[in-house]
Amino acid sequence: MSSSPLTSEPAPRPASTFSLRRIAVPAFGPSLLFGLGEGAILPIVPLMARDLGASVSMAAFVVTLISLGSLLNNIPASVITMRWGERWAIVAAGLWSALGMALCVLTHGLVPFAAGCFMVGMSQAVYNLARQSYLTEAVPAAYRARALSTLGGVMRIGMFIGPFLAAAAVHAFGITAAFGVGIVGVLSAAAVGARLPDLESSHPAGHAAPAPVTLGRILADHQRVFLTIGLGVLLVSAVRASRQAVIPLWAEHLALAPAVASLIYGLAGGVEMLLFYPAGRVMDLKGRRWVAVPSMVIIGAAMLLMPFTTGFVTLLIAATAIGFGNGIGSGLIMTLGADHAPRHGRAYFLGVWRFLSDVGASCGPALLSVLVAGVSLAGGIAVTGGMALLAAVLLGRWIPRRGGDDR
Structure with missing residues (x-):
């Protein structure tokens, strides 16, 4: 990473000398730390909103503001990353997230609390884009999927640990202590992130730097990718987000106890966390389609069969x-x-890419x-399963036979 993001881009690292x-x-x-910080506050946000006088629907909307903040700030995040570097x-993302969490704790009104949650979502967009852009530059193509799968897996581990640390803090010091855990987590992430090594530039001395790229140019030059694989990515994200509601809703439909529903959800999540590195290795060695298509086929088939389940x-x-398919x-x-x-112009491209993902x-x-309101829960789950199978078809059609091409 050079100090001036609009100058030359670094060359890919030789795979023979690289070590994760x-x-x-x-x-x-x-x-890990950023995920821990966010995971610590997520279960507490709706409870704090209720304490501040929000209705149940308003509390749910406050939670949604975190995702909305991320969605609306993917493109601005690309501008920040291009200007400041990864x-x-x-x-900056860690500091902004900590400021948002502090606003949630130090103010006593619902509006400032909601604003703080939106700020956390904004920081999420900047952080996720910058970390992806950094590893894309730092890691050779031969290790790219393993590195990015590990990145996502480590974040999940942090979000898994965060609620447990928050629960202990809340038990000892009260509900606002969860935000204390969150602030420590994201500030620690910023401190460790400041130690990221700079990447060497491959631009030969004495040669003119390439002309500055614009977001419009990126959209025009890569519109085919956005309209093909990008559409598949949008569907993948839609299915993944829906699965988080599908399992507990169907458990409730079967009249299973909340503790049992939580156990099922937790076991499925545990399976996911075990698979991130093997998934990346397969993508690197065999190609992206070897993971993309089976992942969506398995999730789609499981969702289509879920309405036929009858018990625990x-x-x-x-x-x-x-969980296996998602993992x-x-x-x-x-x-x-x-x-x-x-x-x-990588950050601009990834900003649009993440925007498509967040829209899904x-x-x-x-x-x-x-669909649940207009048809039935079973019908909604079946349509979601169908979307997963459609994503498998699109990704199988448009992903190159061998991923990881060096650009």
């Missing part, structure tokens, strides 16, 4: 299959974005809600 271990702490450490964008055991099997797809969206991003993640649960 060498960059593990500065590259993956911030993801390392300082990561630092059968629902656990379906939920575990969904083997860990890092898929980031890897596909990295594969197709141009070296010059926002629309998926909304579509499920409409």
Whole structure:
């Protein structure tokens, strides 16, 4: 990463001299800590909103503001990353997230609390884009999927640990202590991120730098990718986001106890966390389609079969299959974005890519809600399964036979 993002881009690192271990702490450490910080506050946000006088629907909307903040700031995040570089964008994201969490704790009104949650979402957009852009530059194409899958997996681990640390803090010091855990987590992520090593530039001395690229130019030059693989990515995100509601809703439909529903959800999540590195290795060695298509086929089939489950055991099997399918797809969206991003103007491309992903993640649960209200829960789950199979078809059609092409 050069100090001037609009100058030359670094050359790909030689695979023979590269080691993931060498960059593990500065590259993956911030993801663990940032995920821990966000995971600590997410279960507490609706409870705090209720304490501040919000209705149940308003509390749900406040939670949605985090996702909305990320969605609306993907393009601005690309501008920040292009101007400041990846390392300082990561630092700024941690500081902004901490400021948003502090606003949630130090103010006593619902509006400032909601604004703080929106700020957390904004920081999420900047952080996610900057970390993806950094690893895309730092890691050779031969290791790209493993690096990005590990990045996503480590973030999930942090978000898994965060609520447990927050629960202990809340038990000892009260509900606002969860935000204290969150602030420590994201500030620690910023501190570790500040130690990211700069990447060497491949631009020969004495040669003119390439002309500055614009967002419009990126959209024009890569519109075919956005309209083909990008559409598949949008569907993948919609299915992934919907699965988080599908499992607990169907468990409730079967009259299973909330504790049992949580157990099923947790076991499915545990399966996901075990698979992120093997998934990346398969993508690197065999190609992206070897993971993308099976991932969506498995999730789609499991969702189509879920309405036929009748109790704990059968629902656990379906939920575990969904977890397996999602787990083997860990890092898929980031890897596909990295594969197709141009070296010059990469942050702009990834900003649009993440925008497509977040649109899918926002629309998926909304579509499920409409279908449940208008048709039935079983019908909504079946349509979501059909979307997964459609994503498999599109990705199988448009992903090159061998991913990881160097650009």
